[in-house]
Amino acid sequence: xxxxxxxxxxxxxxxxxSEGCQNCYMYFLDRMRxxxxxxxxxxxxxxxxxxxxxxxxxxxxxxxxxxxxxxxSDFFLEEADPWRAEAWxxxxxxxxxxxxxx
Ligand code: SF4
Numbered sequence: 001x002x003x004x005x006x007x008x009x010x011x012x013x014x015x016x017x018s019e020g021c022q023n024c025y026m027y028f029l030d031r032m033r034x035x036x037x038x039x040x041x042x043x044x045x046x047x048x049x050x051x052x053x054x055x056x057x058x059x060x061x062x063x064x065x066x067x068x069x070x071x072x073s074d075f076f077l078e079e080a081d082p083w084r085a086e087a088w089x090x091x092x093x094x095x096x097x098x099x100x101x102x
Contacts, residue, residue, distance in 0.1 A: 005065040010047045010087045012072045013040035026072045040079040050094045063096040
């Protein structure tokens, strides 16, 4: 049985593109923190999260775990085009992990 790990957010921020975005939770949470959900940026330490290891040298995301990707953005956002190849490469390196692109 595989275990659902948490979330990998290689970038943050999004473009509202449909009626379904009207009450976007990410925009709401950003507003609570005096931030603007329309500002799209590559996350700093978070970007390489699937490759990060703990002090014992083990991957923080263990082999066989499932992880949700881009929960505060859209993986296929045009603004993220320059970063996506690197993100695919990280996923290739962790082909032992199940990445959910929702
Ligand atoms: S995160 Fe989802 S709901 Fe929010 S603006 Fe982007 S696509 Fe719309």
